[in-house]
Amino acid sequence: MERAPTRGVRLAHPTVTGPGDVAPEILDELRPICQGLPETREEPAWIGVRWRVRQRTFAHVYTIDPARHLVYARAVDTSEPVCVMQFRCPNEELPGLVGGGFPFFRAGWGANVVCVMLGDHVDWTEVAELLTESYCLLAPKKLVALVNRP
Numbered sequence: 001m002e003r004a005p006t007r008g009v010r011l012a013h014p015t016v017t018g019p020g021d022v023a024p025e026i027l028d029e030l031r032p033i034c035q036g037l038p039e040t041r042e043e044p045a046w047i048g049v050r051w052r053v054r055q056r057t058f059a060h061v062y063t064i065d066p067a068r069h070l071v072y073a074r075a076v077d078t079s080e081p082v083c084v085m086q087f088r089c090p091n092e093e094l095p096g097l098v099g100g101g102f103p104f105f106r107a108g109w110g111a112n113v114v115c116v117m118l119g120d121h122v123d124w125t126e127v128a129e130l131l132t133e134s135y136c137l138l139a140p141k142k143l144v145a146l147v148n149r150p
Contacts, residue, residue: 090133
């Protein structure tokens with residue numbers, strides 16, 4: 001896996017206090033996107049926070065602590081905490097998304113699971129599109145029909 005260049009990019013936030021905690025500013029951006037999709041719910045995950053439709057997780061955000069998550073820390077080439085979000089993407093879009101490198105990388109599990117590093121560099125409109133697509137891949141067809149795609 002190719003390492004993403006993260007030097008000089010602020011990715012974590014000083015208000016993060018516990019393992020997997022996510023900065024409130026990032027949650028403030030993600031919540032309206034995820035809650036705007038039909039029949040979603042936010043819940044604590046084993047680390048960080050996830051959003052689900054029925055029993056399927058379409059978004060999972062957490063902070064990578066290099067001391068606890070060495071594999072991901074190596075993948076993003078950092079020794080500092082980094083906030084990432086996992087989501088699903090269509091198989092045909094996967095090479096283009098992760099092939100460009102930073103801020104995207106493969107999660108290392110699941111055929112179509114991608115991670116994006118979150119921070120000051122993020123285009124929240126793009127994140128909304130990615131989350132909507134992730135939701136539509138996992139939601140029942142009757143719920144997908146209710147989604148206004150960006």
